[in-house]
Amino acid sequence: MSFNARLMAASALALGLTATPVLAQDAKTIRAAEQVRDQALRSNIALDYVTQITTRFGPRPAGSHAEQAAADWAADYMRAHGFQNVRIEQFPLVGWERGEESAELLGARPQKLVAAALGHSIATPANGVEADIVFFDGLDALLAAPVGSLTGKIAVVDGGQMVRMQDGSGYGSLSRIRGLGPTEAAKRGALAFVMRSAGSDEHRMPHTGTTRYVEGKVPLPAFALSAPDADQIARLVKMGEPVRLRLKSTAHTYQTRSQNVIGDIVGATRPDEIIVLGSHMDSWDLGTGAIDDAAGGAITLAAAKLIADQGRPGRTVRVVLYGSEEVAQPTDTGNGGGAYLRNIGAGVGRHVIAGESDFGADRIYALKTPPGAQNTDFARIAARVLRPLGVLPSNEPELHGGVDIGPLAGAGVPVFGLSQDGTRYFDLHHTADDTLDKIDPAQMTQNVAAWAALVRLIADSDVDFRAMRPAAPEAAH
Numbered sequence: 001m002s003f004n005a006r007l008m009a010a011s012a013l014a015l016g017l018t019a020t021p022v023l024a025q026d027a028k029t030i031r032a033a034e035q036v037r038d039q040a041l042r043s044n045i046a047l048d049y050v051t052q053i054t055t056r057f058g059p060r061p062a063g064s065h066a067e068q069a070a071a072d073w074a075a076d077y078m079r080a081h082g083f084q085n086v087r088i089e090q091f092p093l094v095g096w097e098r099g100e101e102s103a104e105l106l107g108a109r110p111q112k113l114v115a116a117a118l119g120h121s122i123a124t125p126a127n128g129v130e131a132d133i134v135f136f137d138g139l140d141a142l143l144a145a146p147v148g149s150l151t152g153k154i155a156v157v158d159g160g161q162m163v164r165m166q167d168g169s170g171y172g173s174l175s176r177i178r179g180l181g182p183t184e185a186a187k188r189g190a191l192a193f194v195m196r197s198a199g200s201d202e203h204r205m206p207h208t209g210t211t212r213y214v215e216g217k218v219p220l221p222a223f224a225l226s227a228p229d230a231d232q233i234a235r236l237v238k239m240g241e242p243v244r245l246r247l248k249s250t251a252h253t254y255q256t257r258s259q260n261v262i263g264d265i266v267g268a269t270r271p272d273e274i275i276v277l278g279s280h281m282d283s284w285d286l287g288t289g290a291i292d293d294a295a296g297g298a299i300t301l302a303a304a305k306l307i308a309d310q311g312r313p314g315r316t317v318r319v320v321l322y323g324s325e326e327v328a329q330p331t332d333t334g335n336g337g338g339a340y341l342r343n344i345g346a347g348v349g350r351h352v353i354a355g356e357s358d359f360g361a362d363r364i365y366a367l368k369t370p371p372g373a374q375n376t377d378f379a380r381i382a383a384r385v386l387r388p389l390g391v392l393p394s395n396e397p398e399l400h401g402g403v404d405i406g407p408l409a410g411a412g413v414p415v416f417g418l419s420q421d422g423t424r425y426f427d428l429h430h431t432a433d434d435t436l437d438k439i440d441p442a443q444m445t446q447n448v449a450a451w452a453a454l455v456r457l458i459a460d461s462d463v464d465f466r467a468m469r470p471a472a473p474e475a476a477h
Contacts, residue, residue, distance in 0.1 A: 025381050029460040033385045036310050037453035044448045046302035047441050049077065050295055050361070054288040054436045062282040062324040063095030063256035071281055074261045074297070074321055081305050083263030083319070091339040093258040093324055096120045098285055099250030103194075103223060105233075106130065106244040114226040115194070116286065117249045118178060119210035119327050121222035128248035129154065129192045129221060135237045139177045142184055151189030154245050157181050158230055162200040168359065168422035174198035178224070179212040179328075186219035192247050193222040196230035201427035204228045208284050208430045209326075216330040221249050258282065258323030260336045265304050265319075267459065268312035275459055276318050276354035276413075277304060277451070278404045280325035280336065287434030291425065295439060296357035297321050303451035313459030315352065322404040325358070341407040351413045353458060353465050356402035357451070359420040360428075363443045364391050364450040368398035370414035372468030378461065385453050389446055394419065414465035418450055 053060075053070055060067040071088055078086045096119055103115035133156045134149075136142045142157055159177050163170040177195050185193040197207035206226045211218055225233070236243050261281065267273065279296025283289020297319075304317045322336030332338060341348065353370065367386055373379050374395060383393040394417075400406055401415035409415045421443075428434045 025378065025457065025461045025463070029457065030381060030385065032310065032460055033453045033457040036306050036456045037385065037389065037449045039310070040303070040306050040449035040452045041445060044302040044445065045081065045305055046298040046444050046448050047439070049301055050290060050298040050439060051436060053294050053297070054290045058288050059285045060281060060283045060289055061095070061285045062327045063093040063258050067258065067282050067323065071259050071261050071321070071323065074281065075263070078261070078263035078301070078319070081301070082308050083304070084266050086263040088259050088261055089339065089343055090257050090259045091333065093256050093334040094329055095254050095256040096327060097252055097254065099123070099252060101223070101249045101251070102247070103225070104246050106246055107242065111232070113229040114204050114206055115223040115229070115247070116206035116208040117251050118182070118222040118224055119208060119284070120213070120218050120253065121182060121211055121220065121249070121251055122218055123251050124192065124221045124247055124249045128246050130246045131191050131244065133194070133233070133243045133245055135233070135243070139180065142181065145188050147187060148189050150185060153190055154192045154194060154247070155181070155185035155188070155190040156194045156233060158196045158234055160196070161227060162198060162426055164200045164423050164426070166365070166421055166423050167419065168425060170200070171198060171426060175209065178209050182211050182218060182220040182222040183214045190220060193220050194245070194247070195224055197224040197226060199227065199426050199429060199431065202227050203433065205431045205433055208286055210328045212328050213330045221247060223247060223249070258334070258336065260323055260340055261321040263319050265308045265313065265317040267314055267316040269314045271316050272350050273315040274318050274351045275315055275455060276320055276351060276405065276408065277455065278320045278322060278354060278356040278402070279358055280322040280404055282324055282326050283434070284326060284430050286430070286432040288436065289434060290436045290439055291360040291428055291434050292430065293325070293358045295361035295444065299357045299361070299444065299447050299451055302448045303455055306448070306452045307456050307459065310456070313456060315459040317455060317459055320404070325403050337404040337407040341411055348408065348411045348413060351408060353414045353416055354401060354405040354408045355416045355418065356405045357418070358402045358404065359422050360425045361439045361444040361447060362421040362424070363446045364389065364418045365421055366392055366394040366419040367454065368394045368396055368417035368419060370416060370465045370468065371397040371399065372470050373397070373465055376468065378463045382454060382457055385457060386450055389450050391418070391450050412466070416454070418454065420447065
């Protein structure tokens with residue numbers, strides 16, 4: 001369908017709506033959304049931003065000098081591209097540095113292994129940890145082990161290879177192993193914890209990621225093995241061979257700060273009504289954080305810039321580059337999403353909706369609207385505007401957003417989701433392979449177009465997502 005045909009169809013739809021005024025989108029609003037969508041396909045700044053930040057600063061671990069310098073640069077980038085009210089809001093953080101690490105099989109036929117310490121895990125003694133392993137085929141098997149049964153041993157948990165899925169749904173069970181495993185192994189007396197990497201690739205390249213603080217501490221040195229090395233250990237166990245490991249790590253924590261970088265495209269008619277577009281600035285240290293999550297910053301900045309170039313929107317569009325998304329903390333103060341919510345205070349009531357881009361740079365395939373917005377006039381118009389990009393409406397509502405906008409969602413702010421194709425995301429996630437060359441410019445361009453069109457539609461409309469929420473069921477008497 002040609003652009004003019006799409007425009008005529010969308011305009012006819014708008015004129016025929018019979019919904020109440022609070023939900024109505026007029027033809028001008030629809031036309032602006034279509035125009036910014038098509039402009040995004042011709043030109044946008046996303047590739048420029050992601051190229052510059054990954055090249056200039058490389059990896060940006062939370063609280064590191066690189067993350068702080070990248071934040072300063074990003075604030076200047078926002079100002080140079082017309083954002084207003086640009087500011088950096090700092091908050092305290094416990095940082096973590098990897099140091100040096102190694103893993104090896106011992107015995108008559110020793111072998112080097114490829115492993116990475118999990119984020120915020122503690123160091124081994126200077127000479128390392130050397131012990132026989134106890135092998136578990138999942139977290140449930142570890143949880144079933146009696147207290148004291150791992151005394152003097154190294155716990156190895158292999159939850160199986162992650163299955164590639166478009167929505168990344170295979171990740172949750174493996175990230176649970178990473179979060180809970182070290183503490184549960186320590187409760188049973190283990191000296192260290194090792195897991196199969198939470199990734200879908202078969203490369204000899206481990207996936208790091210944070211483990212969890214429990215009662216203010218991470219009790220054990222904890223490591224992720226690359227998939228081929230995890231397979232090697234599993235085969236040795238199956239053969240009945242004894243498996244003894246030596247692990248070394250010099251990881252340590254330190255006191256530092258992180259920050260959120262915030263910039264606005266101020267609304268022309270309703271500037272106090274705020275739409276938040278979120279992503280995170282920090283990355284893991286093994287790669288350069290291109291897909292996780294410089295790409296998200298690039299996509300949201302580019303979308304907001306396109307909207308501003310077209311003419312000020314009705315509502316304010318706010319881009320937040322959050323700090324410290326990747327790492328766990330001993331308290332709940334060291335994360336960008338929580339810091340943002342604390343800083344806005346009662347202003348949370350002026351936030352009409354929020355969305356997060358933190359799943360790489362590949363194409364958008366579905367739109368999830370807040371609860372109650374499905375099958376409304378707004379949802380039908382949004383579907384019509386996004387359909388030429390290959391984006392279809394989802395029947396499932398968006399409830400939580402992501403880690404960064406999760407605190408806003410918890411405070412009652414409606415959230416939307418533009419679902420990205422994550423089929424290859426967990427091949428790269430948290431590895432040394434997360435680099436600029438993995439970004440597909442054409443897919444990222446489609447991604448920007450979807451964000452720009454949807455956000456323009458919301459910004460220029462009177463849609464009230466809070467009013468659409470289904471009433472809570474009354475408690476039984």
